Amino acid sequence: MDQVANTILSSGRSAVELALFILLPIMIVMLTIMHWLDDKGILNRIVILLTPILKPFGLTGLSVFALLQTTMVSFAAPIATLAIMARNGSSDRHIAATLAMVMALAQANVVFPMAAAGLDVANTIAIALCGGFIASASAYYLFGRTLSTTNTCPDDQLLPIAKEQRNLLTTIRHAGKDAWEIAIGALPLLVVALVAVNLIRMTGAIDLLENVTRDLLIAAGYPPQTLLLAFTKYIAGGTAMMGIAMEAFNNGALSSTSINLIAGLLICPLDIAGLAILVSAGPRIAAVALPAVLGALTGIVFRIICHTLLYA
Template identity: 40%
Template sequence: MNIIQIIMDAGRTAVDIALYTLVPVMVVMLILMKYLESLGVLARIINWTAPLLKPFGLTGLSLFALIQLNFVSFAAPVATLAMMERKGVSDRHLAATLAMLFAMGQANVLYPLTPMGLHWLAAILISVAGGLVAGAVTWHLLARKLPMKEVISPDDAEVHSPQKKGLISIINSGGSEAISLALGAIPMLILSMTVVGILKAAGMITLLEQALSPLLSTLHISTVLVMPTLVKCLAGGTAYLGVATDLLQSGKINAQMLNASTGWLVQTLDLPGLGIMLGAGFRVARVARFAIVGALVGIVVRGVLHMLLF
């Protein structure tokens, strides 16, 4: 096993993904989101839809977090979660919002996979549906004993008021933030892909595929999905993107398999996602045990819908 070669290959793949896949997509999407925010469009959307989200245990800020996750990045809603905690949103609302975020797909994986055959509109709609299911299950069942009282009475639907900024300023700030997010993913990408490369070179992936082959055959699932599933759970969505890109380019999986597996492979309930989301605040971490179970329900719903459609 050539460890140095594995590290070098992982580094090249990580930099290629960050510079030529993540940066272009993230720059355009962040600039668009910031421009809509400066016009007050996002604030109006939140005001209109906040009453519709109440049955799911979600608030206006929850909707903003939903938009950030599905249209910007998996890391984008962390600031919104922190704001919800600071403004005193109840533990029960926090649990429902966190469950929603864990169950949904992240934009930094969905968008780069779209040119490779992912049905973006279906993926987004199913992602939102899974998130709403996760939020509702958490609100009505799992977290029903958590306090509903606000620590501070927040006007969360009016938090994101329009800010007057020039177009050049929006482009510069959105572009620099997008590049920072993309480049910040490189260390995790390199490390996770190195681990995967070592496991693959040691034959561990093959052994796992053989062990799971009978079960997967019964479920009509290809064993080639074992490696990306393992990578997703241990290293997160960005690392999965790298592995999925490699599998698609080598022809080991096709667009149909990509779409059918997106329901359970593109979500934020993984080790890096847990670490990032729970870092938003103490109360967010405290309600995580309720949110994780609710998120699993939402992920199952997404997985079934993707398999039925594709």
């Protein structure tokens, strides 16, 4: 019983340190930048500039906004954008392509905190962007080809709505509030996930599976901890996986090279928890989940190949 209590306390301490001392400050900075760009109208100009370039990938103006939100804020940030797309008349194929892209990108709430463990942020984001475009094109032209392509409103209305101007201090306060909500919202999941994984590890089940797959993973160039991290990520989500990975890195069980190697496989919003949160944006989003997931998988496979070639 003492061992269980100690596991809960140590897991809770790790979760609090990760949420408050790594995730929170990074989210404050990134959200301040995003809100300032939005308030100055720079974000809208970026969206307008990129929309014609990304249109062949099945993306609209709001799709580009969702891309920036995922890459600069968190995987949950595009929920409001997806909901707007569902309400304002965006076609089912455009929604599927956007959802596929979001699920194949590298979410900011994992990428930037893991820079502290040696993650190559620039390479990870660049590869993820390419993977996201592959995912959106796959969903639009292949897996979602039978979906409707008709928008029920003009293209110029498929752009983010301009917001009122705020001074810098107000922008920082607003960013801090949003960052606090993200960090505190992630804390319960982090605690539960870390406790659950550590308790499962106490049973020896994961160690047994790692021993069985160790030779196969090493032959593929992956660290033995990949199985545990993949189990955590695809069940509990990327933030929970980050907690396990950071703990392993701090204990010397995982190197920076290994973290960069597995980034293509593990840093993306596509998992059970992430999919459930994203499709909560509305029934139209949930209706195109299957072609979007299949499209996202193609982008993730591309990312895995790229990271393996670079870091194996």
